[in-house]
Amino acid sequence: MRTYLISAALSFAFGYYACNFAVISSIYDFVASVPETTHKRYLLYALLILVALFILILIPLERIANFEARREQDQYTMNTSGAISKIFWPSHLCSRHIRTGFIIGWNVRSFTACIATVVSDIDLDPLVRALGSLTSDPQFANINRVCGVNPVVLGVAIVPFADGMDTQAVAESNARLLASRSLLEHKQTANLWLTIEIKPTYIPSLESLHCCGFRYSHVSSEIIFYKQPDPRSFQFLSLDPLILDISKINASGALFDAAMSPKTAQKRTKSSTSHSRHFLSSSSRTVTDDMNVTLQQINSSYEMEQAVHAKAKNLLRRRARSRSMSEAVRESAVDLSIKVRSKLGVTVTTLWPMIQPFTIRPLMVIMFVLRALVEISLWVLNWRFPSWAFNGIAIKDITTAGQQIDLRLQQACFWPWQYFMARKRAWTNTSITRAQYISFYNSMWLVANDIIIGVAFGSFLISNNKYMGEVLQRYVKDYTIDTISAVLEWLTSKNEYPAGLKLNPELNPFLGQLFKWLIELWADFIISLQPIVPMVINMIGLSGAFGATMSLSLISDLLAFTTLHIYWFYMVAARIFHWQLTILYSLFNLFRGKKRNTLRHRIDSCDYDLDQLLLGTILFTLLTFLFPTIVVYYLTFTLSRVAVICMQATMETVLACLNHFPLFAIMLRLKDPDRLPGGLRLEVCPERFFFDRATPLRWVVSSLRSVSAEYPHTHSSQQQQHRQQRQQMQDEAAGRTTSLQTFETGREDTSSSALRYRQLVGNLGSQQQPLYFGHAAPDNPYSHFNQHNESMTMEPERIPKTVSYLFLTNSPLPMSAIFFQYSVLWKRLSSHYLTFDVLKCLLSGETIRSIPRLQYPMLPDSSRFTIHSIKPTLIKFWATCEEILMDQGGAAR
Numbered sequence: 001m002r003t004y005l006i007s008a009a010l011s012f013a014f015g016y017y018a019c020n021f022a023v024i025s026s027i028y029d030f031v032a033s034v035p036e037t038t039h040k041r042y043l044l045y046a047l048l049i050l051v052a053l054f055i056l057i058l059i060p061l062e063r064i065a066n067f068e069a070r071r072e073q074d075q076y077t078m079n080t081s082g083a084i085s086k087i088f089w090p091s092h093l094c095s096r097h098i099r100t101g102f103i104i105g106w107n108v109r110s111f112t113a114c115i116a117t118v119v120s121d122i123d124l125d126p127l128v129r130a131l132g133s134l135t136s137d138p139q140f141a142n143i144n145r146v147c148g149v150n151p152v153v154l155g156v157a158i159v160p161f162a163d164g165m166d167t168q169a170v171a172e173s174n175a176r177l178l179a180s181r182s183l184l185e186h187k188q189t190a191n192l193w194l195t196i197e198i199k200p201t202y203i204p205s206l207e208s209l210h211c212c213g214f215r216y217s218h219v220s221s222e223i224i225f226y227k228q229p230d231p232r233s234f235q236f237l238s239l240d241p242l243i244l245d246i247s248k249i250n251a252s253g254a255l256f257d258a259a260m261s262p263k264t265a266q267k268r269t270k271s272s273t274s275h276s277r278h279f280l281s282s283s284s285r286t287v288t289d290d291m292n293v294t295l296q297q298i299n300s301s302y303e304m305e306q307a308v309h310a311k312a313k314n315l316l317r318r319r320a321r322s323r324s325m326s327e328a329v330r331e332s333a334v335d336l337s338i339k340v341r342s343k344l345g346v347t348v349t350t351l352w353p354m355i356q357p358f359t360i361r362p363l364m365v366i367m368f369v370l371r372a373l374v375e376i377s378l379w380v381l382n383w384r385f386p387s388w389a390f391n392g393i394a395i396k397d398i399t400t401a402g403q404q405i406d407l408r409l410q411q412a413c414f415w416p417w418q419y420f421m422a423r424k425r426a427w428t429n430t431s432i433t434r435a436q437y438i439s440f441y442n443s444m445w446l447v448a449n450d451i452i453i454g455v456a457f458g459s460f461l462i463s464n465n466k467y468m469g470e471v472l473q474r475y476v477k478d479y480t481i482d483t484i485s486a487v488l489e490w491l492t493s494k495n496e497y498p499a500g501l502k503l504n505p506e507l508n509p510f511l512g513q514l515f516k517w518l519i520e521l522w523a524d525f526i527i528s529l530q531p532i533v534p535m536v537i538n539m540i541g542l543s544g545a546f547g548a549t550m551s552l553s554l555i556s557d558l559l560a561f562t563t564l565h566i567y568w569f570y571m572v573a574a575r576i577f578h579w580q581l582t583i584l585y586s587l588f589n590l591f592r593g594k595k596r597n598t599l600r601h602r603i604d605s606c607d608y609d610l611d612q613l614l615l616g617t618i619l620f621t622l623l624t625f626l627f628p629t630i631v632v633y634y635l636t637f638t639l640s641r642v643a644v645i646c647m648q649a650t651m652e653t654v655l656a657c658l659n660h661f662p663l664f665a666i667m668l669r670l671k672d673p674d675r676l677p678g679g680l681r682l683e684v685c686p687e688r689f690f691f692d693r694a695t696p697l698r699w700v701v702s703s704l705r706s707v708s709a710e711y712p713h714t715h716s717s718q719q720q721q722h723r724q725q726r727q728q729m730q731d732e733a734a735g736r737t738t739s740l741q742t743f744e745t746g747r748e749d750t751s752s753s754a755l756r757y758r759q760l761v762g763n764l765g766s767q768q769q770p771l772y773f774g775h776a777a778p779d780n781p782y783s784h785f786n787q788h789n790e791s792m793t794m795e796p797e798r799i800p801k802t803v804s805y806l807f808l809t810n811s812p813l814p815m816s817a818i819f820f821q822y823s824v825l826w827k828r829l830s831s832h833y834l835t836f837d838v839l840k841c842l843l844s845g846e847t848i849r850s851i852p853r854l855q856y857p858m859l860p861d862s863s864r865f866t867i868h869s870i871k872p873t874l875i876k877f878w879a880t881c882e883e884i885l886m887d888q889g890g891a892a893r
Contacts, residue, residue, distance in 0.1 A: 085113075085219050086222050086224065088105075088113070088297075089204055089224065089225050090116070091228070092227075093115075094204070098118060098198060099162065100174055101119045101121070101157055102122070102127055102156055103196065104116050104117050104152075105152075106149050106297045107149065112290070114301070116151060116297075116300075116304045122315060124180070125182050126315050134307055135151065140303075147296055147300055154193070157197075158196065160198070161198075178195075193211070203689075203691075206803065220804070223803065223804070224808050225805070225807045225808065226807075229298065234675050235674040237810060238810075239291060242678070243435060246436060368874070368877065368878055372870075378413070381395055382406070401554050404550055434675070455545060458544020472537070477523075481526070485516065511633055515569060522564075556655070569640070570641040574638070578844060580627060583619070583623060588620070589603065590612070590620075638842065656821075673810065676812065678814055678817065680811065682806050682807070685807040689807075
């Protein structure tokens with residue numbers, strides 16, 4: 001519109017001038033006089049030729065060039081309003097030591113990338129060739145399979161500053177790098193090319209994004225920082241909490257994989273990883289799988305970074321034209337060490353076949369014999385009696401010591417396979433490998449501490465065997481003999497009524513004298529064993545060499561032996577009480593004209609004769625008057641039996657705690673929580689986080705500010721926060737450029753980046769809560785802004801390009817998951833004793849069975865120890881030893 005107005009004004013001015021000064025007549029006279037003058041004629045011809053060239057050639061060429069430029073710009077620039085680029089960036093690269101270089105990582109899909117490292121001081125083409133050779137290396141084949149895609153050059157990181165260098169020189173070097181031909185060609189052909197600039201606060205910012213030569217504009221970026229896990233320390237990120245209970249893993253078949261030979265396990269691992277790779281490459285890949293693949297790439301980033309930098313150093317060393325004296329000395333030393341090691345390798349390779357028959361073979365034979373003895377011992381311990389003897393229980397269930405011996409023998413068989421699982425590099429089951437590692441070293445630590453405590457306790461018992469023998473005899477005599485004799489004397493006394501009850505004068509003395517006679521027999525037997533009590537104490541002390549648990553098991557068995565007469569008395573009293581209660585119930589049904597139908601398990605009506613009713617009445621009356629005396633004796637020995645069971649349950653609990661205490665897991669939880677991931681947590685990262693962290697004083701000040709901002713002291717500060725939030729939402733509605741709040745003041749984020757944050761979390765995994773992955777999360781602080789943000793509509797060209805910074809960290813594993821053994825122990829104790837069946841046994845006179853021995857929960861099922869399984873197990877053990885020996889021989893060669 002403005003052009004037309006200017007043109008009209010110029011036309012009006014030219015017409016006005018032409019009318020007043022006769023411009024047209026002057027031009028006509030000049031043209032008429034041209035043929036008369038030669039130089040004027042040539043000047044006119046030249047002017048006409050230039051006008052013709054300008055109109056016919058120059059103007060069309062200028063129009064065509066502008067059109068082609070606009071078309072090329074439209075072709076290679078796409079307006080992707082609302083698109084989000086997710087970049088996983090290692091936090092150790094956000095420091096003052098980073099230099100301009102090429103970004104190495106994985107392109108998950110679309111605009112999602114996981115960065116492993118930044119390589120500086122190397123050209124692009126040699127770096128691409130080095131990555132190609134690295135991906136074809138068999139050593140990194142497992143990494144490539146697990147990560148889903150091969151690592152590539154994802155872009156360039158521009159650092160406008162450098163310590164000890166001029167800013168102008170750094171800028172010129174960066175400009176030359178960006179204008180290099182290889183970079184421009186790779187940018188046109190790469191699936192994803194990122195240009196990232198490192199700000200003075202050491203935080204990256206996405207400057208441009210190219211995909212297959214197309215430049216995408218208005219792309220918002222979400223840079224997610226992560227602390228690079230160190231696989232040497234068994235650190236890793238996991239979407240799900242680490243499960244320390246390997247009994248579920250063993251039940252699912254992982255134990256079978258561990259028990260297999262290494263080659264077979266490797267084949268199964270390759271097949272499973274190839275299947276997972278095929279699944280990841282399919283079009284139906286879910287978002288959760290993308291998150292799992294990204295986590296695998298993050299877990300592999302450390303080794304990939306080390307390998308890439310090693311390749312880069314080799315390339316730089318080859319490219320160097322001259323070497324300094326120190327480099328020459330160092331390289332000569334390296335060459336000398338390589339030659340020495342090669343000579344030693346030749347020597348070992350030559351001597352290995354001669355040494356092997358005299359060293360390794362005898363060791364294998366000894367291990368095979370020991371394993372055979374252990375398998376036979378386990379079979380003997382798990383052998384069960386016939387059903388008519390000891391209720392068909394196994395030999396190990398008779399004594400607590402037998403259970404403990406069975407436990408240690410099972411651990412001795414299980415530890416080699418568990419060690420093999422913990423030490424091998426299993427890329428497909430990181431959580432399983434870590435759980436096996438923690439379980440193995442936790443059991444080793446427990447056994448070591450158990451032996452240390454047992455030796456100390458055994459030394460105390462051996463040095464004080466006489467005193468401990470006297471104390472044991474005194475307590476046994478006082479509490480198991482004299483106390484029960486006193487109670488029986490009180491029950492059979494003629495001048496007193498025990499507990500206000502008048503017992504039957506004929507039945508009471510009979511039962512009292514019977515139990516007194518049995519107690520006297522037991523007392524004589526115990527007195528005859530007094531000379532060997534110090535020897536028993538010495539045996540318990542010597543068993544401390546096998547651990548305090550073995551000594552505690554023998555003490556539990558000694559308690560069961562010294563209270564054996566109480567168990568007999570309880571069984572006799574309970575059987576009499578149960579018989580009499582059953583007879584009374586049957587006679588009561590006779591009075592009602594009922595009888596029990598044993599075939600249909602119900603009560604039916606029945607007609608009885610007069611003599612049957614008379615006999616039933618006499619028997620019912622007799623048993624009713626005798627029943628209180630039976631109840632008194634039954635309650636006496638039942639309470640004694642319950643007291644003994646409580647003591648045994650206490651010892652079993654202590655024994656189980658010693659066998660199950662997660663000592664190694666607690667040490668890892670306190671020392672390095674990244675080894676025990678409890679899920680993922682996303683936190684908003686301030687832009688000055690890494691800059692403040694580089695300066696300790698600035699870091700302390702910023703931390704104090706954030707803490708003080710989280711606890712406002714006045715109401716005015718809260719009102720000011722609400723006003724700032726409302727103003728920020730109004731700015732977003734007006735289409736102004738906004739940025740993600742950094743939470744430095746402790747306020748909630750109400751910007752549009754909050755929506756992108758939730759979208760990121762929704763895309764990363766199929767979790768309902770945005771901040772936490774793996775366990776319960778707090779309330780979403782953005783929930784009350786959803787409706788407002790969704791109601792806002794903005795034009796695509798006015799959507800601002802924002803950058804969001806998040807930090808991906810592990811949530812610490814909760815203590816409840818670490819102490820899962822104790823929850824299992826409590827469930828077993830409560831399900832056995834705190835039930836209605838125990839109360840029913842007490843009221844009906846049935847036998848209260850003691851709880852089965854609390855077996856270690858993370859061992860394979862002991863039912864496999866049969867006579868038919870010994871031979872296949874030994875054959876498999878020998879074959880595995882042979883394969884390990886062959887692998888070691890190949891490594892030595």
